[in-house]
Amino acid sequence: xxxxxxxxxxxxxxxxxxxxxxxxxxxxxxxxxxxxxxxxxxxxxxxxxxxxxxxxxxxxxxxxxxxxxxxxxxxxxxxxxxxxxxxxxxxxxxxxxxxxxxxxxxxxxxxxxxxxxxxxxxxxxxxxxxxxxxxxxxxxxxxxxxxxxxxxxxxxxxxxxxxxxxxxxxxxxxxxxxxxxxxxxxxxxxxxx
Amino acid sequence: xxxxxxxxxxxxxxxxxxxxxxxxxxxxxxxxxxxxxxxxxxxxxxxxxxxxxxxxxxxxxxxxxxxxxxxxxxxxxxxxxxxxxxxxxxxxxxxxxxxxxxxxxxxxxxxxxxxxxxxxxxxxxxxxxxxxxxxxxxxxxxxxxxxxxxxxxxxxxxxxxxxxxxxxxxxxxxxxxxxxxxxxxxxxxxxxxxxxxxxxxxxxxxxxxxxxxxxxxxxxxxxxxxxxxxxxxxxxxxxxxxxxxxxxxxxxxxxxxxxxxxxxxxxxxxxxxxxxxxxxxxxxxxxxxxxxxxxxxxxxxxxxxxxxxxxxxxxxxxxxxxxxxxxxxxxxxxxxxxxxxxxxxxxxxxxxxxxxxxxxxxxxxxxxxxxxxxxxxxxxxxxxxxxxxxxxxxxxxxxxxxxxxxxxxxxxxxxxxxxxxxxxxxxxxxxxxxxxxxxxxxxxxxxxxxxxxxxxxxxxxxxxxxxxxxxxxxxxxxxxxxxxxxxxxxxxxxxxxxxxxxxxxxxxxxxxxxxxxxxxxxxxxxxxxxxxxxxxxxxxxxxxxxxxxxxxxxxxxxxxxxxxxxxxxxxxxxxxxxxxxxxxxxxxxxxxxxxxxxxxxxxxxxxxxxxxxxxxxxxxxxxxxxxx
Numbered sequence: 001x002x003x004x005x006x007x008x009x010x011x012x013x014x015x016x017x018x019x020x021x022x023x024x025x026x027x028x029x030x031x032x033x034x035x036x037x038x039x040x041x042x043x044x045x046x047x048x049x050x051x052x053x054x055x056x057x058x059x060x061x062x063x064x065x066x067x068x069x070x071x072x073x074x075x076x077x078x079x080x081x082x083x084x085x086x087x088x089x090x091x092x093x094x095x096x097x098x099x100x101x102x103x104x105x106x107x108x109x110x111x112x113x114x115x116x117x118x119x120x121x122x123x124x125x126x127x128x129x130x131x132x133x134x135x136x137x138x139x140x141x142x143x144x145x146x147x148x149x150x151x152x153x154x155x156x157x158x159x160x161x162x163x164x165x166x167x168x169x170x171x172x173x174x175x176x177x178x179x180x181x182x183x184x185x186x187x188x189x190x191x192x193x
Numbered sequence: 194x195x196x197x198x199x200x201x202x203x204x205x206x207x208x209x210x211x212x213x214x215x216x217x218x219x220x221x222x223x224x225x226x227x228x229x230x231x232x233x234x235x236x237x238x239x240x241x242x243x244x245x246x247x248x249x250x251x252x253x254x255x256x257x258x259x260x261x262x263x264x265x266x267x268x269x270x271x272x273x274x275x276x277x278x279x280x281x282x283x284x285x286x287x288x289x290x291x292x293x294x295x296x297x298x299x300x301x302x303x304x305x306x307x308x309x310x311x312x313x314x315x316x317x318x319x320x321x322x323x324x325x326x327x328x329x330x331x332x333x334x335x336x337x338x339x340x341x342x343x344x345x346x347x348x349x350x351x352x353x354x355x356x357x358x359x360x361x362x363x364x365x366x367x368x369x370x371x372x373x374x375x376x377x378x379x380x381x382x383x384x385x386x387x388x389x390x391x392x393x394x395x396x397x398x399x400x401x402x403x404x405x406x407x408x409x410x411x412x413x414x415x416x417x418x419x420x421x422x423x424x425x426x427x428x429x430x431x432x433x434x435x436x437x438x439x440x441x442x443x444x445x446x447x448x449x450x451x452x453x454x455x456x457x458x459x460x461x462x463x464x465x466x467x468x469x470x471x472x473x474x475x476x477x478x479x480x481x482x483x484x485x486x487x488x489x490x491x492x493x494x495x496x497x498x499x500x501x502x503x504x505x506x507x508x509x510x511x512x513x514x515x516x517x518x519x520x521x522x523x524x525x526x527x528x529x530x531x532x533x534x535x536x537x538x539x540x541x542x543x544x545x546x547x548x549x550x551x552x553x554x555x556x557x558x559x560x561x562x563x564x565x566x567x568x569x570x571x572x573x574x575x576x577x578x579x580x581x582x583x584x585x586x587x588x589x590x591x592x593x594x595x596x597x598x599x600x601x602x603x604x605x606x607x608x609x610x611x612x613x614x615x616x617x618x619x620x621x622x623x624x625x626x627x628x629x630x631x632x633x634x635x636x637x638x639x640x641x642x643x644x645x646x647x648x649x650x651x652x653x654x655x656x657x658x659x660x661x662x663x664x665x666x667x668x669x670x671x672x673x674x675x676x677x678x679x680x681x682x683x684x685x686x687x688x689x690x691x692x693x694x695x696x697x698x699x700x701x702x703x704x705x706x707x708x709x710x711x712x713x714x715x716x717x718x719x720x721x722x723x724x725x726x727x728x729x730x731x732x733x734x735x736x737x738x739x740x741x742x743x744x745x746x747x748x749x750x751x752x753x754x755x756x757x758x759x760x761x762x763x764x765x766x767x768x769x770x771x772x773x774x775x776x777x778x779x780x781x782x783x784x785x786x787x788x789x790x791x792x793x794x795x796x797x798x799x800x801x802x803x804x805x806x807x808x809x810x811x812x813x814x815x816x817x818x819x820x821x
Contacts (some may be wrong), residue, residue: 017406019325019326019402019403019406019407020325020326022325022402022405022406023325023326023329023398023399023402026397026398026401026402026432027394027398029432029433030394030398030432030433030435030436031436033432033433033434033436033437034436034437034439034440036437037436037437037440037441037480037483038440038444041440041441041444041455041476041479041480044473044476044479045455045473045476048473050458050470050471051471052471121447121451121453122451122452122453122454123453123454124454124470124471125453125454125455125471125472125473126471128447128453128454128455129455132443132444132447136443
C-alpha cells in the first residue's frame, strides 16, 4: 500500500515549476551546448599544433570580478523584491544593469588589448577562437541585459513584488547563468592556454 | 493535494473561456497559435518540400540512368542548366544532390515529420489544452517558413543552389571560387539553416516543456503513449545537437565571409595560394557529425513512435515490452551522441579512435534489435487489421531491418574503407532512415487523418499507394548495394567514364525507372489527401477503436481540444484485447473501478485508492461550484 500511495502522488503533481521558467532552463541548455561545441572545437584544434601562443588580456580578471559583483547585487535585489522592499529592488537592478554594461565595455577593451598584441580575428585560429568565444558570450550577455532592463522597467511600474516574482526569478536565473558561463569560459581559457 | 486540484480546475475553466471567441481567417489559418493547426501547417509545408525533394532526385536519376538522353524538354524549367547538347550541367547535378539531401533530411523528415506530429499529437495525447507556449509554437512554424522561403529562392539564383553536399564540408563549401554552388547558394543555405535551427529549438523547447509540465491528471510517464516518448526524446536530441550545428555553421560563415581560418589551411586554388593558415577541415566534420548523427534519430524516432502506436492499435494487442521500448529509445538517445565519428573513419582520424567509435556504433544494434523484436512480437498472433496506416508501419519495420543490417557492415571501420561514400551507403541510409521515416510519416498521416480533418482517407487508394511505394522503394535501393560493393562513389555525375562501372548502366536504368514509378505513385497519395480533406467519408469519433486520449475529443476539436473538463487518465495506453473485457480496447479514461471483470490482481488493489481519490475530487469540485 505504501508503495502505491507514492505512485499516485507522483501522478498528481507532474512538476510544480512554471512552464516558462522550465523553458528558460531548456534554453540555457542549448546555450551550454553552443559553448560546449566551441570550447571542445578549441581543444581539438589546439591538439593539432600550429597554435599561436599569446597572453590573455589581464582585463579579463577585472571583468570577471564585475560579473560576480553584478550577480551578488542582483541576488540582493531579488531578496529585496521578495521582502517587498521596492526601493532596494530598484537600486539593485540599476546597479546590476550598470555593472552589466561595465562588463561589456571591459570585454571590448580586452579586444583592444588583443589587437595591441597583434592577435587578430583573422589569422591563426588561436586568436579567432578567442574573439568568437568572447563575442558570442557578449551577445548572450546583451540578451540578458535586455531582459534585466525589461524587468527594471516593470519594477518602476510596480509589477515586481513578493506576489509577482516570475519574471524577476527568470531574469535572476538567466543572469547568474551568464555570469557562471563567463567564469567557465575564463577558467577554460586560463587552463587551455 | 486538494488545493492543487482546485487550482487545476480553475485554470482549465479559465483557459476554456479564453478560447471561446471566434477566430478570423488570419488568426485561425495563418498566424494561429492552435497546436493542431500548426501541426497541419508543418504537414502541408512538408508535403510541398517532399514533392520538390523527390522531383530533384528524379532529375538526377535521369542523368544517372539515361546518360545519353536528350533533356531538351526540361529547358523550360531548368533553362541554362541544360547545355547545348541537351545534357544536364555537371555543377547543377551536384546542386541537385545537395538540395535533395538537405530538403529531405531537414525540411521533410525533421520539420515535416517531427514538426507535424509532435505539434499535433503531444497536447492531444497527454491531455493538454495546447502547447506550453502557443506563441513560441507559432514562431517555430514561421521561422521554418522563413527558412523554407530562403531555401526555395536559392533554387532559382543564377549560380545555382548550394552544391557542396548536404554535409557542406569545407573547404569546398567555404571557398566561393571552388564551385558555383559555393557562392550565393551556400550563403542562402547557411541563412536558411540558421532559421531552421531556431525553429527546431523553439519547437523542441516547447515539446519538452509541454510533456513535462502539462500532462493531465493520472498521465504519469509510465502511462505515456510511446509516440509521446518518441517525440519527447526526439526533442531532447534536437535540443542538444542543433546548437552544435549552429556553432559549426557560424565558424563556417566567418571562414567564408570574414577570412578567418577555422577550417581552412594551406590551400591553392588555380595555382594561387590562399592566405588562410592553421585551420582544420576535420574539425568541421567533428562538429557537423555531432549534430549529423543524432539528426538520424531525430528523423527516425518519431517514425518509430508512430509505428508503435499504429501497430499496437491494429494488432489489437498491447505493445510487446512497453518498458523495453522506452529503455531502448533512451539507449538510442544516449548512444546517438557518442557515435558521430563513424562517419569519419576515412577522414584521417586516429584509427584507434575509429575502433572506439566502431564499438560504440555496434552497440546501437542492441536497442534497435529490441525495437524490431518488439514490433514483430506485437504483430505475432494479433488480430491484424490492415489499414493503410498499418501497412506503412509494417513497411517501416521491413526497411528498418533490411537497412539496419547494412549498418552493421558500415559501422565496421575496416569494411568501411571499401564502402565509404559509395552507393552502399546511399542504399543503407535511404532504407533505414529515409524510407523508414517516410513510411512512419505516411503511417501517421493515414492514421491521424480522421483526427486532423474529421474525414477518412480512401483505404483502397491507400493500398495501391502502399504497394507501389513499398515495392518501388526496394526496387530503387536494393540494386544500389551491388553498385556500392563494386566501389562506385556517390555524388558522381556519370558512370560511363570508368571501366569498372560502365557495366552497371542497365542496373542504373532500372533504378531510375523504378524511382520515377515510385515518385509518380505519391500523386495517388496527394490526390487522396486533398480529396479526402473535403470529400472523404465522415469519420467517427474513434475510427480505429484506439485507447489514447486524442480519440476522446470531439470529431473536429476546437482550440482547447476538450469542450469540458480535460479527461483524467486511469490506465496505460495499450489495454487492447484485455482478457475478460467486453470490448477489445479500453480507453485510458476508463477507471479501473469500472472494469472489475478485466482487472489484474494488482490493478484490483489500486481500485480502492482510485475510488478514494475520485471521491475527494468530487468534494473539491462541489465546493468549487458552490463558490462560483
